């Protein structure tokens with residue numbers, strides 16, 4: 001839940017509105033206001049029409065089969081995602097158009113036209129085939145933002161192999177867990193990666209991760225090169241540069257995939273247990289992401305489109321790789337940090353390439369605000385015509401700042417609500433049609449039937465409740481890899497037949513949806529989902545820790561920050577060294593992104609009489625609020641002790 005009540009109040013009092021610009025509307029891909037109603041009346045007909053933008057080797061016989069909670073889309077259809085993203089564009093006027101513009105953190109850049117990208121992908125597909133990768137095999141990918149990353153994904157898609165990308169900021173242990181769950185046979189990784197001019201030793205992490213797993217071969221991209229020192233294990237490790245030399249230069253025949261064949265797995269955190277392998281299939285996913293590129297991002301052939309996400313997350317899968325490339329767009333992909341070498345790097349990239357569409361995260365915008373306007377004002381951003389945000393609720397001040405200093409009060413902003421599970425944007429404005437309100441993702445997109453309901457499933461007229469999606473959509477997850485039971489319970493357990501995203505939302509008098517945050521114990525740190533359970537398990541794995549409770553407290557820049565409450569075992573004392581060690585344990589086990597911001601030590605955790613940890617109280621403490629009702633606590637003195645620590649810290 002959005003836990004800062006003051007912020008929430010401010011959000012719900014937001015009254016500014018922005019009508020679409022008539023010039024924009026006139027030229028927009030989606031500019032017929034009847035589209036919402038028509039799609040709502042017959043979602044299948046809408047998706048059937050959208051699916052005509054995909055090239056099918058064999059047309060589908062049926063649009064949808066819905067046996068809740070299992071959906072099948074475009075039944076009987078045959079297609080290939082890589083063919084749709086690359087090859088089909090090589091046959092027409094886009095052949096020599098820039099597909100991918102890659103900008104390295106250190107400044108170098110590479111441009112791949114659709115034709116060049118096609119040759120790279122085909123050669124990589126030959127290489128992976130030589131290494132034994134076949135249709136249906138899982139390939140784990142642990143790479144920084146280098147061109148080999150999208151090339152690997154597309155090569156897998158061309159073969160029909162299932163990729164599972166693990167964000168390069170995750171630890172060796174997180175990588176290992178995902179490799180094991182997916183039973184991957186190949187790992188594609190890099191020697192190291194650059195982050196703010198420093199090296200991150202990816203190969204060393206990979207070595208630790210693959211030992212005694214299903215991984216037979218490790219393919220190593222030299223992302224850093226000479227300066228990185230790595231060791232290669234004979235018979236297991238191979239260098240990309242050498243293997244690609246051996247691979248054929250002939251075109252690689254695209255595998256004919258069934259619409260329902262799996263395209264990829266992507267792991268995401270939930271309330272309990274291990275991260276879930278979200279399953280996306282070929283036909284529906286591609287129709288979903290391709291449609292939203294045209295509707296939400298209004299993509300045109302002249303556009304230069306820049307999404308700042310990492311391909312390690314779903315945003316990068318859908319809106320750097322499959323969405324824009326399936327639409328034949330020019331995509332800018334940036335390797336590094338926004339403040340390297342200086343804080344104007346994004347603005348510099350926009351100016352350098354003439355970016356027209358810019359998609360980023362609210363946490364980045366809040367960081368830019370903190371840095372001040374001089375960086376953004378130093379650059380000519382006049383090519384921009386559309387801005388987008390994703391990952392977490394955007395506070396109205398950040399929306400206004402983006403509007404004023406980046407959009408120069410001219411460009412529409414699309415706040416896009418969606419999830420790893422939904423595959424594509426679900427609640428977002430159509431920039432040529434939808435009036436926007438800073439802080440609201442506005443309305444469900446055409447073809448998406450979503451609503452806010454109370455705990456009994458009754459629609460809320462105006463006010464707060466559970467966000468639900470009442471009808472299937474093409475790019476929805478099909479299941480959780482290896483655990484269909486978990487899929488049913490997590491997403492369809494509360495309201496049978498309706499998909500439950502796990503977000504709380506508010507509906508206003510215009511029917512606009514304001515996403516408030518997670519209902520479950522998932523923390524959203526800078527737009528990244530982290531399960532409280534995962535962090536708690538990492539903490540209790542340390543020999544000094546008896547018990548741990550983790551919460552997300554509101555943070556001005558990150559949205560939420562991780563706070564941990566720890567009970568030490570007998571014989572251990574709180575100290576700065578202990579705090580540093582515990583934080584490091586979490587970073588080692590999960591990744592730096594999960595490192596707690598602060599750790600409080602306590603002799604006991606506040607629990608209800610039924611032994612449930614009262615996270616609400618912990619949040620109150622972490623945010624320095626006057627405490628709410630503590631009457632159900634077993635031992636109210638626990639709170640007094642914790643409060644003292646918080647106050648001590650503030651002094």
Ligand code: WT7
Nearest residue numbers: 315390391392393415416417418419420515529
């Ligand atoms: C969760 C999904 C979708 C790509 C990035 C995150 C939150 C996402 C918004 C938004 C308010 C948002 C939700 C959601 N979220 N976009 N525009 N407004 N909240 O993907 O890691 O699967 O996380 O991010 O809480 O459930 P993810």
